[in-house]
Amino acid sequence: MELMNEKKFGFGCMRLPLLDKEDPTSFDYDLINKLFDMYLEKGFTYFDTAYTYHGYHGEEGVRKALVERHLRDEFQLATKLPLRDFKDSCDMERIFNEQLSNCGVDFFDFYLLHNMGSNVFNKCEKYGAFDFVAKKKAEGKIKVVGMSFHDTPELLDKILSKYTDKLDFIQLQINYVDWNQPNVNACDCLEIANKYNKPVTVMEPCKGGTLVNVPKEAEKLMRDYNPNYSIASWAFRYAASQKGVFRVLSGMNTIEQVEDNASFMQNFEPLNEEEMAIIEKVTKIINENTAVPCTACEYCTHGCPKNIPIPKYFSLYNSIMRTTDSFSSQMVYYNNIAINHGKASECIGCKQCESACPQHIKITTHLKDVVEKFEKIALFLLEKFKKDKIS
Template sequence: MITKEFQNISLSGLGMGNMRLPIIQGGSDGDIDLERGTEIIDKAMSEGINYYDTAYIYHGGKSEEFLREVLVKRYPRDSFYIADKFFIHANPDYKAVFEEQLTRLGTDHIDFYLIHSVTDNTAETYIKSGCIEYFEEQKRLGRIKYLGFSSHSSPEKLKEFAAYRDWDFAQIQLNYFDWLYGSAKAEYEALREKNIPIIVMEPVRGGRLASLTPEAEEMLKSACPENTTASWAFRFLMRLEGIKVILSGMSDNEQMRDNLNTFSANNALTDDEEKLLFKACEIFRSAVRVPCTACRYCCGGCPAEINIPEVLALYNRYKIDGEWALEDMDKLDTKGKPKDCISCAACESHCPQGIAISKIMEELAEKTSR
């Protein structure tokens, strides 16, 4: 496991995200499969992963409790680092949330604490709420070791928020797709200018970059037959200075094994490999229409109870593979279907990617009602 120095500690280059843990068959998002989840955490610990990321809202609030049972209770507290977050839209009472998180986690401190999902619309709300000063006080008391933020904002707003205080670190969505076609490069450069250490989320874009279009995949396989498509995404990030941890939401042993192999050494892409990856990405982009990362921020307030990320994933398949993919609509794990959408746009107000979900639902409703 490659490691990176952060202040006076050493962090594993690969971090374990706990937003996409395995679910009991037929269960809801909060029904984490404890047995399979424990196997994944045990494997991670045995292979040197020491950074574990969670949040107040992950798995309906059960992700933190899961880490208490499988990590905090079973391993020495100084053998790992926990990252947790305050999301003002989930509960604006930051004092109560922080105390509840300590209880859920079963610990007296949180190592890496983040202001969660700063956007152009929420940045000022966070600043005016007083939460940052409160968490600074918790840091002085030793209940928080390092204070940072995660951002889904524009590069301009990111710069403003980064200048508000001397942050210990920041977390951004960073991958080669968003580097080429989004604002990831500008966000990365803004943090580098202020010398703020970077934690990477969505390095494989919610798994979307683990499987490209056939033509794009063939290009990569021809160059490196032994490497998975996902490994190219991680190796691209290894080229970038200032990155301390790359998070991956590993939900099965196969993903864990592949990632551990990738991070066994610093095997950054060569210049020629990066050029090839960018060419494959250009081909892939022409087929992709929806940049959903399956963060599930859109789901909580949907009156039709549509599993929006699953529907959007099917939409991407439809755009790539054709209308036959829509035959799987009835197989989706969702109570509501696109035809049930009332175009209230509640989902769109919470979408970090700014996806026009209502229009997509309308298109899918038309296609599947024929």
């Protein structure tokens, strides 16, 4: 297939730079424009956004920074149909037309069924989502049809066995930590995609940035092998080295990140055996130091009845689980966040977050762990402090 002609990397637009980290729509256009322009100057063209990104304003941000500033033939644009959001067949049409307007284009180079899984598959069959994207392709409003997938290899096999003629490629979460993780099954899912000869785009190669900030012991292994390699480059090259992968997405927030990624993706070289062996050791170290495998995609927060900032709490929880000397500082962050958001203890157990989580994390269970660390222990220490002060 033509998609497999060369290794490429795409610009993932799920985490664009912001002026205010608390406002997902406060785009830092000065910086975004520079990042997009440099990426294009490096010879790359693929931008990946979605209807739901940045509080449902991600497509608008890409339009202003990319579409309104560059000729249409200078870039390739990918966006996605929100499978949780559409109500029926007519609603898919409405959303699609809205997306064309949001992005300011007449067609999409790539269009994906977004976050396919067991929670939405029956809905997609009921309302003909696969037929819908095939129809739009026939009309010339989509050039290439794909599907981003977060579920079991068995479901992927089932979908491809029924709809292989309607899907040109698959987007999978592939990184060295998730390669054999049972909640992601990256290796087995890639094997299924290869079985049906579906080229693969990789999302989350750095697992939401967690594979950039690896434990010191793991970082040393990488630096000792080659001090000139960035930590991120190991993750990207690992993903791009896999059979069937034709593109790896990167959410870039700095000029340095664009320069670094381009440096090893322009003339891509797969990992060698020695490097793969180092990755195995690094993976073991990371697994031993990560309590909750959250990528901070924030899908879980959409519609949370208690406005609980789940990824932020999990990030703080992971931080204190990695080291014993970070509790006090992480507690400050927790309390500051909780001023304008729900506390972990306010979770009502509705589990809408778990049905939306691409990582299939048992969120409500882990929120109880957060409560134990940041609320119960904190209360105990506060009471102890008061007693010690009185005595």
